[in-house]
Amino acid sequence: MSQLLLDIPLQLETERLILRAPRQSGDSSIVNEAIKDSFIELKAWLPFAQKTPTVDETEVNLRIAYINFLKRESLRYLIFRKGTNDFIGIISFEGINWDIPKCHIGYWINTKFSGNGYMLEAVKNLTELGLNQIKFKRIEIKCESTNIKSRSIPEKLGYELEGTLKKDDLSADGNRLTDTCLYAIV
Structure with a gap:
């Protein structure tokens, strides 16, 4: 079966979080603000955060992520806190190889929400989705x-x-x- 036919949810829920795929437009302002708020921390670890992107650059990035989600080339989710709708960060399945099938998970968090276990909760949920519903045989971090x-x-x-x-x-x-460091779950 073609990966394009896989029923992959556009939105997931955990106890405290909502994870949803980027929309065609409209998410760029909140994501861009989080990048600015977290710039010092993100810059230390992520190549994309070596300069602060404009809102338009963030919009282009999110539209490409939306297209890639539909094409099943990568599956990015924006993370929001339930109840408040605060933007927490981003998590995604990247480097998907449908022949195996395998992938790796990438993530970053808005600094003001770090230390609360939100990313742990999101990665746990995405891991369960990948292993149990999508049926990845290997997930790396x-x-x-x-x-x-x-x-x-x-x-x-x-x-x-x-x-x-x-x-x-x-x-x-x-x-x-x-x-x-290469971590994996199979």
Whole structure:
């Protein structure tokens, strides 16, 4: 069966969160504001956050994410807190290989909401969706070895640390080589 025929929900709910796919338009202002609010923290770990994007650049990024969701090339969800509709962050299935099938999960959080277990809750929910409904055989989480907060998420969720890849990637600013921790659940 073609992945385009897979029934992948546009919205998921957890105890405290709503995860939903980007809309065709209209999400860029809140996402852009969160990037600005979290810029210092995001800049340390993420290549996309080396400069503050404009609202229009964020809109283009989200529209591409929406198209990729429909094409099943990547599945991005925006995370909101139930009740308040506060924007928490972004989580996605990336690097999808439908032949295996496998993927990796990427995520970032709006700094003002970190430390509350929201991302742990979102990753747990997405992992369950991937394994139980989409039927991925392997889900990976990759992060820089020194990113302790990011590493704690797969460790708490039972992902296995399969190894640390030495000098595997460039730092977010592109100035030095970094080690990558590779976690997986099968």
